[in-house]
Amino acid sequence: MFVVQLMFVSLFVHQVMSSGSGRHSLWAFATYISGTTPFPEFSAVLMLDDVQVGYFDSKIDRLVRVGGQGVEGAELNLGQEAVFILRDIFSSMRKRLEMVKHRFNMTTAGVHVQQRMTGCEVLEDGQPALIMFRDGSNGQDADSLMYNMTHFTYAGGDGWEIQWSAVKRMHFQMLYSNIYLPFCARALNHLLDREKNLVRRRVRPRVRFITKQVVGGARVTCLATDFYPRHINLTLLRDSTPVDEDELTGGSVLPNGNGLYQVRKSLMVSDEELQRKHNYTCVTSHLSLDNRLEVSWRAEFSRSHRIYIISAPAGLTLAAVLLMVLLWWRRRSEGVAMETQEQQERLSVNKETDSESAGLHLSRFVPDSRGQC
Structure with missing residues (x-):
């Protein structure tokens, strides 16, 4: 249930891993799927730096704890505001995918996927640095938005741009600067304090x-x-x-x-x-x-x-020579063993013969019952 789904594109991972060492980040990796699949329609994985800490999907409709400190599957205590924001991401991604499908004539039945990486970074002193989102549709980069306290930028992918009016641009700038960024910074600092033994550790290479x-x-x-x-x-x-x-x-x-x-x-x-x-x-x-x-x-x-490579003919010749040497050594060993056995047999026969001769000589000097030799 809490496994990061396979549909996260590499550009998301590259972005989250490129954060500077003097910052900490909180990212939500969200996936919306239209079509019939065994997965929830919407799911989001919450990452504190590179540690998974939370999970949300449209079936359970709640933010639960994953990894880190605390009980697995328990409520992740970030307040009801976090659930409202995840539901809003769900709604906006569904609308965005419908817009993209209509614009690019993706009217065929099947599975279509909208992905988003959204979150913020804070400095070591806890002050917010930036907040952003980046969207992808069916595995291709779509558009992105970033607000870093002084600059608000929006970029569209090649051929995927969706024009924003000046009014819409101002609306999103106010939304991100006054609501999303302050909440994300508070949630990030709260999780950093709870998981400080994990994400603030220093392990020597x-x-x-x-x-x-x-x-x-x-x-x-x-x-x-x-x-x-x-x-x-x-x-x-x-x-x-x-x-x-x-x-x-x-x-x-x-x-x-x-x-x-x-x-x-x-x-x-x-x-x-x-x-x-x-x-x-x-x-x-x-x-x-x-x-x-x-x-x-x-x-x-x-x-x-150096590693020498022996050619096939030379290898066969060497193998033949080794085989001949082995056969010669085996025959020589067998010959030596047979010669040794014959010598031992001759020695045994000689010993028996000498014993019998000695017995005959001694019998001549054994006295009879009358005491005569």
């Missing part, structure tokens, strides 16, 4: 180099793992000079499966580069660190860095 032999050289990977929050700066140096990002692969911050994060950057180092014996340094900057964390690795060229 563990950084190390991983090297793997490959054809023609080696792959060098700088890995930082088990850190929180997710904002991190990872730089790979070659002899104190930053490696060009075009030479690197990776770099995306990924969840670690335990509430923490990981990131890696990899570099292919050729045999020629290994011969130069460069010094590589992984430099990490993170909120949990007072200073930069540096881990170094020096390239050492040796035969162990």
Whole structure:
């Protein structure tokens, strides 16, 4: 029931993950579906920074607690105003999808999806920074609105823009600045106070180099793992000079499966580069660190860095030679074993013969009953 639905588009996730480390955010990921599906018509997931804290859908019609502190499924105590706002989002998204379907002649039966990311950010001192929404229709970017206390901007996607009159623009600016932003900031600060042990924690990254032999050289990977929050700066140096990002692969911050994060950057180092014996340094900057964390690795060229590929004919020849050697060794071992067994049998026969001879010689000197030999 509380699983984040598959329909969230990547642009939403990218936007929420790009928030600065000196801010905290509260976002509602909302989905409206028209058509027959096993999902609720409307659902919304509430995220405090990158932690899911609440859930709402049109079937249960209430905001319940998910994750964090407290009882799972209990009422999320943000007041009835939060439910009214979610219902209003439900209504506006339904109207927006109908407008989009009419404008672009989406009259065919089937499933159509309207998505929205809406929420706010506050600074570390709790002051509101901005509030925004961003809409998508059937997986494509539609339009967005942002109000950051001094500027109010509206942008439409390519070919998806819906013209706003000056009156409508003023109406939304007053709505967002006087109602939505103050409420969102209050809710965010309340949740931050309740979940401070979770979202305000600082977990130091563990950084190390991983090297793997490959054809023609080696792959060098700088890995930082088990850190929180997710904002991190990872730089790979070659002899104190930053490696060009075009030479690197990776770099995306990924969840670690335990509430923490990981990131890696990899570099292919050729045999020629290994011969130069460069010094590589992984430099990490993170909120949990007072200073930069540096881990170094020096390239050492040796035969162990090379991987030779044997051709098929050469491989068959080598296998045949090994088989002949194995057969020869087996026959030699069997011959030695048979020779040893024959020697042991001859030795046993000789011992028995010597015993019998000794018995005959002794019997000549045994006295008879009369005491005569």
